[in-house]
Amino acid sequence: MEIGKNFFIPMPVVLIGTLCSGKPNFMTVGWCARANASPPMISCGIGNHHYTPKGIEETKTFSVNIPSSKLLRETDYCGIVSGKETDKSEVFDVFYGPLKTAPMIRECPVNLECRLMQTVPLPTNTLYIGEIVAAYADENVIRNGKPDFPDIDPLLLTMPDNRYWTLGNYAGDAWSAGKELIKQE
Amino acid sequence: MEIGKNFFIPMPVVLIGTLCSGKPNFMTVGWCARANASPPMISCGIGNHHYTPKGIEETKTFSVNIPSSKLLRETDYCGIVSGKETDKSEVFDVFYGPLKTAPMIRECPVNLECRLMQTVPLPTNTLYIGEIVAAYADENVIRNGKPDFPDIDPLLLTMPDNRYWTLGNYAGDAWSAGKELIKQE
Numbered sequence: 003m004e005i006g007k008n009f010f011i012p013m014p015v016v017l018i019g020t021l022c023s024g025k026p027n028f029m030t031v032g033w034c035a036r037a038n039a040s041p042p043m044i045s046c047g048i049g050n051h052h053y054t055p056k057g058i059e060e061t062k063t064f065s066v067n068i069p070s071s072k073l074l075r076e077t078d079y080c081g082i083v084s085g086k087e088t089d090k091s092e093v094f095d096v097f098y099g100p101l102k103t104a105p106m107i108r109e110c111p112v113n114l115e116c117r118l119m120q121t122v123p124l125p126t127n128t129l130y131i132g133e134i135v136a137a138y139a140d141e142n143v144i145r146n147g148k149p150d151f152p153d154i155d156p157l158l159l160t161m162p163d164n165r166y167w168t169l170g171n172y173a174g175d176a177w178s179a180g181k182e183l184i185k186q187e
Numbered sequence: 188m189e190i191g192k193n194f195f196i197p198m199p200v201v202l203i204g205t206l207c208s209g210k211p212n213f214m215t216v217g218w219c220a221r222a223n224a225s226p227p228m229i230s231c232g233i234g235n236h237h238y239t240p241k242g243i244e245e246t247k248t249f250s251v252n253i254p255s256s257k258l259l260r261e262t263d264y265c266g267i268v269s270g271k272e273t274d275k276s277e278v279f280d281v282f283y284g285p286l287k288t289a290p291m292i293r294e295c296p297v298n299l300e301c302r303l304m305q306t307v308p309l310p311t312n313t314l315y316i317g318e319i320v321a322a323y324a325d326e327n328v329i330r331n332g333k334p335d336f337p338d339i340d341p342l343l344l345t346m347p348d349n350r351y352w353t354l355g356n357y358a359g360d361a362w363s364a365g366k367e368l369i370k371q372e
Contacts, residue, residue, distance in 0.1 A: 014196040035220035038309040079365030124223040137192045160336040168355035176349040180264030
């Protein structure tokens with residue numbers, strides 16, 4: 003059956019960190035995905051009416067922070083109130099990397115420090131494409147040398163039902179589970 | 188601690204449908220996100236060496252299909268074998284909408300029919316930005332008039348551990364759970 007075309011795939015929830023007029027600001031964003039393999043780049047679709055684009059354009063940097071489900075209230079708060087009217091600089095403990103203008107969130111288990119590479123203007127949103135110049139993780143989420151996603155405990159957002167979800171159960175190995183369908187000649 | 192900067196946020200797994208030289212082809216993609224609110228647009232980051240870009244460029248259309256976890260083997264298979272060497276047109280039951288050149292997968296609970304609007308070339312990948320011109324859902328995943336994500340049962344992919352996951356538990360309501368942090372004046 004046909005449904006409304008304003009459909010959203012399940013989206014990882016991230017907090018975008020920027021310096022706006024010198025002050026750290028954080029915005030909850032669901033339209034974020036990897037964009038380029040090498041060098042690693044990430045793309046974030048942000049509504050043009052938001053405050054965060056101002057910070058990205060001022061500093062040409064931003065951060066992508068992955069909150070765990072423990073931070074659900076704070077994460078949702080950063081999506082409800084705008085930095086235009088509300089100072090969100092004290093919501094989290096902030097740290098900086100070598101770019102110096104991409105505020106990152108100590109409470110988030112993973113942080114990506116990004117340099118703006120390209121902006122793609124669209125009718126109501128803009129894609130901000132950043133190169134990941136450094137990545138940080140809480141030591142508690144590292145297993146066998148890699149960040150472990152059940153330990154990161156990220157949030158997913160679905161729309162238009164507007165609900166947050168945790169990551170579920172392990173379902174299979176990628177580039178592996180489908181091998182048995184490969185026809186042998 | 189600093190980690191490898193080639194980090195991936197948890198990604199919804201989709202199957203991109205294209206007609207390549209007149210034959211349906213499907214490719215598993217994890218770098219997909221909404222790009223524009225109105226009109227609804229979706230962006231897909233695809234490696235330049237793949238076969239799918241050929242089909243997108245030929246027809247200026249593509250589909251985004253959301254597989255349920257039941258389709259894990261077929262989904263992974265479409266990410267392992269390339270349409271360059273392997274005919275994937277018989278893996279799924281295919282249907283078309285008004286665009287006529289965006290093959291969609293009957294077995295997937297949600298299908299988005301897209302018209303290519305913009306391509307953004309990046310070093311190793313290209314972002315294909317499409318307008319969603321129609322969306323379809325299996326009637327069995329509709330609850331209260333909306334597609335229900337636990338019924339859709341989508342897959343998430345994490346990297347660099349290369350694992351698939353199901354959607355987990357309900358964690359809270361968006362634009363609501365953080366309201367209690369708004370300071371009353």
